[in-house]
Amino acid sequence: MPLPETIPVRYSEEEAGYVSLRPVVRQTFGVHELLDMVLRVTGKDAARVRQILRSGTIAYHCHRYWWAAFETGETELAEALARFPDADPTRVFNESECVAVVFESGGVAAREIATIERSAASHRRWLRPRSLWDFLLATVRAAALKYHGYSYECSADVFCHDVGEEEAAKLEVEAERLAPRGLRHALRGLKAARRALFISPRSDKEARHASS
Incomplete structure (x- = not known):
């Protein structure tokens, strides 16, 4: 039919x-x-x-x-x-493709705590040596991000990083120190984060190939 x-x-x-x-x-x-x-x-x-x-x-x-x-x-x-993308566990995280990081709480019923977009977090505050986005990427360079799947809601591949209590506490401190003023209030509570999802849209060429 x-x-x-x-x-x-x-x-x-x-x-x-x-x-x-x-x-x-x-x-x-x-x-x-x-x-x-x-x-x-x-x-x-x-x-x-x-x-x-x-x-x-x-x-x-x-x-x-x-x-x-x-x-x-x-x-x-x-x-x-079949014209829509599929999850691809062979994909490797590429910093240049990542456009946002979503922080979630732990537990079975995980809730979203905050979303940090590259466009907003890349602005460096006065007299700060790096931006919040630089800090986020630096924290995962030594970690092996796990492929989490393809998000049709975000039209992107998602890579996962488990966040420990100590790392989450540092994350909240650094967010307060590095985030632009307009972001700081929204990022309070990051010490409760237990998972970070890195959102990486595929290139226009790949998207066109999937829908062809």
Whole structure:
């Protein structure tokens, strides 16, 4: 059963699990565009993707989306999903490709503590010998970052570094010392971090190759 080329979609803001009374917006999605959004929620799990397409609705980024539910053939869906990148455990972390670091707490129900973007953290404060971004990269050069997988939400490969208590305490001190003023308040609480996720988007050439 072939996938439709275009899908009329309606969406509205969703508040605390309830659809708000704000206006419903109508838009036509291409099938690749709809699948891209679904993958950001499900990952490349064909069974879950089929279930959501069949249900005709998904919640994403504080919005609820609806479309006329449709069935998909396994072969056709597999071909469509093959146009999206796959995780690649053979990839090696490259500092120049990294655009952000996400710090999470420990435990089973890990929560995000802070996200540090390269664009903001690369600014060096007056009379400081290095930037916060320089410090973050220096801390992992001696460590072997583990490949964590591909994030469809970030459209990037993710590399993981486990953060110990002593390292987390130092991280909070250095963030206060090196971070630009606009970042400092958001970075308080880093001493609770137990995992750092380094976000590395693939090049435009690789992205085009995956979707071809």
